[in-house]
Amino acid sequence: MSLTPDQQAEIDAARAHSNTTRRATVAGLEARLYEAVPCLDHGFVRVVDYMGDDAAITQAARVSYGRGTKAVSNDEGLIRYLMRHWHSTPFEMCEIKLHVKLPVFVARQWIRHRTANVNEYSARYSVLDREFYIPAPEQLAAQSTQNNQGRGEILEGEEAQRVLDVLRQDATTAYDHYEDMLSQDGQKGLARELARMNLPANIYTQWYWKTDLHNLFHFLRLRADSHAQYEIRVYAEAMCDIVRDWVPLAYGAFEEYRLGGVQLSRTGMDVVRRMLAGEAVTQETSGLSAREWRELQEVLDAKNR
Numbered sequence: 001m002s003l004t005p006d007q008q009a010e011i012d013a014a015r016a017h018s019n020t021t022r023r024a025t026v027a028g029l030e031a032r033l034y035e036a037v038p039c040l041d042h043g044f045v046r047v048v049d050y051m052g053d054d055a056a057i058t059q060a061a062r063v064s065y066g067r068g069t070k071a072v073s074n075d076e077g078l079i080r081y082l083m084r085h086w087h088s089t090p091f092e093m094c095e096i097k098l099h100v101k102l103p104v105f106v107a108r109q110w111i112r113h114r115t116a117n118v119n120e121y122s123a124r125y126s127v128l129d130r131e132f133y134i135p136a137p138e139q140l141a142a143q144s145t146q147n148n149q150g151r152g153e154i155l156e157g158e159e160a161q162r163v164l165d166v167l168r169q170d171a172t173t174a175y176d177h178y179e180d181m182l183s184q185d186g187q188k189g190l191a192r193e194l195a196r197m198n199l200p201a202n203i204y205t206q207w208y209w210k211t212d213l214h215n216l217f218h219f220l221r222l223r224a225d226s227h228a229q230y231e232i233r234v235y236a237e238a239m240c241d242i243v244r245d246w247v248p249l250a251y252g253a254f255e256e257y258r259l260g261g262v263q264l265s266r267t268g269m270d271v272v273r274r275m276l277a278g279e280a281v282t283q284e285t286s287g288l289s290a291r292e293w294r295e296l297q298e299v300l301d302a303k304n305r
C-alpha cells in the first residue's frame with residue numbers, strides 16, 4: 001500500500017483530533033478510525049465515519065427511549081433472533097463510511113451492490129496515479145476446469161514469468177501513453193476525460209462508499225465467500241475485521257447464521273431427513289440435479305467445517 005507522506009500526515013492529524021459527543025461511540029472502531037488497512041499491492045480500506053453500535057440495533061427493534069437494555073445477554077439474544085429470522089431494518093440503523101482504493105476491475109464488481117452511496121475519484125478532474133495491480137505469483141492461476149467463473153492450478157515457471165512481464169509492460173506502456181497524450185509540452189494535450197480511456201482495468205481508483213449494516217452484511221456474505229473472486233475477497237475480509245470491532249454482537253450473529261450457516265431447499269431438507277433416518281440416498285434417488293447434489297455434499301462434508 002502506498003500512502004504519500006502528505007496523505008499519512010492528513011490521517012495522523014485527523015487521528016490526533018478528538019471530539020466530545022453524546023452519541024454512541026465504539027472503542028474498537030475509534031481505535032481504527034481513519035487508518036488505512038492495506039489490501040492487495042496498492043489498495044486499502046479505511047473507516048472515515050460511522051453511526052450506531054450494537055445497542056442501536058436493539059434500541060430500534062424495541063423502539064425504546066434509552067440506550068438498549070442493561071443486560072448485554074438480552075441484546076445478544078435479540079440480535080441473534082433478528083439475524084436468524086431475516087429481520088433487516090434494525091440493522092439498517094447502523095451506518096459506515098469507508099474510503100477504498102481498489103483496482104478498476106474490482107470496482108466493477110463492487111459497484112453492482114446498488115444499496116450504497118458512492119463518490120468516486122474523478123479522472124476527468126484529476127490525473128490518475130501510476131499504480132497498477134499486479135497479482136502475487138501464488139494468485140496467478142489457470143482457468144478452472146470445474147468452475148467457469150474461477151481459477152484452477154497455479155501457473156509456474158516460464159509461463160508465470162511471461163504473464164507477469166506482460167502485465168507490467170502493458171501497464172507501463174499504457175501509462176506512458178496516457179502521460180504523453182495529457183502533456184501540454186509543445187502540444188495542446190488531450191483532455192483528461194479522454195486520455196484515461198486507454199488505461200487498463202488493473203489501474204487503481206478510489207471512492208468513498210457509505211452503506212448500512214444490513215446491506216454491508218449482504219455485501220460481505222457474497223464477497224467474503226470462497227466463491228467470490230480473490231481480489232474482492234481481500235477487501236471483504238478486511239471489512240469483516242472492521243465490522244467485528246464495530247458491532248461485535250451483530251457480527252457474531254452474522255458469522256453464525258450467514259457466513260457459517262447454509263440454506264437448504266425443500267428437496268435438500270428432505271434428503272437430509274432421509275439420511276438421518278438411515279436411508280442410503282444417492283444423487284439418482286435424491287431428486288436433486290447433479291450440481292445441487294454436489295453442493296449438498298460440500299455442505300455436509302465434515303472436511304468443510
Ligand SMILES: Cc1cc2nc3c(=O)[nH]c(=O)nc-3n(C[C@H](O)[C@H](O)[C@H](O)COP(=O)(O)OP(=O)(O)OC[C@H]3O[C@@H](n4cnc5c(N)ncnc54)[C@H](O)[C@@H]3O)c2cc1C
Pocket residue numbers: 112113114115116215218222223227228229
Ligand atoms: C460470485 C458472484 C458472481 C457474480 N457473477 C455475475 C455475473 O456473471 N454477471 C453479472 O452481471 N453479475 C454477477 N454478479 C453480481 C450479482 O448478480 C449482483 O448484481 C451483485 O452481487 C449485487 O447483489 P445485489 O443486487 O443483491 O446487491 P444490492 O444491489 O446491494 O441490492 C441488495 C438488495 O436490494 C434489492 N434491490 C436493490 N436494487 C434493486 C432494484 N433496483 N430493484 C429491486 N430490488 C433491488 C435486492 O433485493 C437486492 O438483493 C456476481 C456476484 C457474485 C457474488
